[in-house]
Amino acid sequence: MADPDFRAAAAGARARDEMPTPPRAMAASAQKGKRRRAWPRWTRSAVKAALILVPVLGLTATAGSAWKRGTLADTLDAARESVIQTTGDLGFRLSEILVVGRSETERDAVLDALGVRRGEPILSIDLAEAKQRLEELPWVSSASIERRLPGFLYIRLSERQPMAIWQHERQFTVIDRAGRPLADAAELARRGNQRIDTLPQVIGANAPQQVHTLLSALDSAPTIAPMLSSASWISDRRWNLQLSNGVTVKLPEGTAEMRRALQQLEQMHAASHVLDRDIVAIDLRLPGRAAIQTSATAQLPGWEDESKKKNGKKS
The missing domain is CATH 3.10.20.310 (membrane protein fhac)
Incomplete structure (x- = not known):
């Protein structure tokens, strides 16, 4: 009688012998899986703990x-x-x-x-x-x-942009629009800076503190501004302007009044070219009026009669 255990063992042997060989990829994957399983199960927990403990230890060391x-x-x-x-x-x-x-x-x-x-x-x-x-x-x-x-x-x-040269106690200082000192004008001249030759001078102990109001008023007088040679701060109250043609312009006190006087002078020059005439000074201190001081050879509009000309005559 055949032994049933023998037949079962033989059948199992044939099944194993007849099983096909797995592909190389499957074999490699199996080997890889075996390598992964080689790490202990507690590894992942240890890595997480390390990520938490390292900063803590660092802070502890710093402390x-x-x-x-x-x-x-x-x-x-x-x-x-x-x-x-x-x-x-x-x-x-x-x-x-x-x-x-x-x-x-x-x-x-x-x-x-x-x-x-x-x-x-x-x-x-x-x-x-x-x-x-x-x-x-x-x-x-x-x-x-x-x-x-x-x-x-x-x-x-x-x-900052240089706007004027402040003359005070034999010192010449370049100042900006706000009156801030920038440099010694003589030193700049020695270095060959030609720009300072185009800057007007302002004269007076407190002239730098007031120069911004003058420059602001001159912004509304585009004909007069380029002609400015120097400006004197008189009695800490008002400005006298010296133009490049030698004419002195006496301005009134107050920023608004000074602005109106310069606009008045602009209109006078546009209408009759008064600043091109042979005059000495224009006094604009009285609102709405202009007192013109002529020189010995002055020739103003409407003064064609030579007999009317007198030295130092005002109108």
């Missing part, structure tokens, strides 16, 4: 260092210095400074205000402080500064 140093601020400063030094070692160092908009400001003045040196870590430069120092320069009205990594500082300057 311990801060305790030793006395303050957390000292520790943070030390860490910052370390990072900056590291970036410097990686090549982030100041190599070039590009300045745009500089016309009157001296190059050395810009460098001194920046307070930087070539080769220092560029991230160590305090841009806010450098900007503030630049804007303290006489000629600079505003400044912007930015880093262009790895080693450039890009600076844009906006400079």
Whole structure:
């Protein structure tokens, strides 16, 4: 009698022998799966714990260092210095400074205000402080500064415009529209600056504080403004203008009154070219009136009769 256990064992052997060989891809996948299963099940939990513990340990170490140093601020400063030094070692160092908009400001003045040196870590430069120092320069009205990594500082300057030369106690100082001193006029002349030759002079101890009102009034008198040679601040109350043709214009007190007087003079000149005549002065201090002082050879409109001309005659 046949042994049933033998037949079952034989059938199992034939089934295993007849099973086809798996493809290489399946074999490789099986090997890969075996390798994955080689890691213990607790590995994933350990990685998660490490991701949580490492920052905690770092903060703990920082706190311990801060305790030793006395303050957390000292520790943070030390860490910052370390990072900056590291970036410097990686090549982030100041190599070039590009300045745009500089016309009157001296190059050395810009460098001194920046307070930087070539080769220092560029991230160590305090841009806010450098900007503030630049804007303290006489000629600079505003400044912007930015880093262009790895080693450039890009600076844009906006400079004040010279509007007049203040003459006071034998000193000649270039001032802007607000009356702010910019530079010594004699020094600029020695350096060959030709622009100062075109600037009018203002005379008087407190003239710079009042020059903005005069210039504002002259903006509404486009014919008179280019003719201005100098302006004297009289008795801390009003202006006398000296025009390039030698005529003195006496203006009234008050900004509004001064503006109206200059507009009146504009209209007089447009109608009769009064400023082209041989006159000495025009007094506009009285509202709506103009007193004209003539010279010995004056010839005003309507004064064709030579017998009417008199030296120093006013009208």
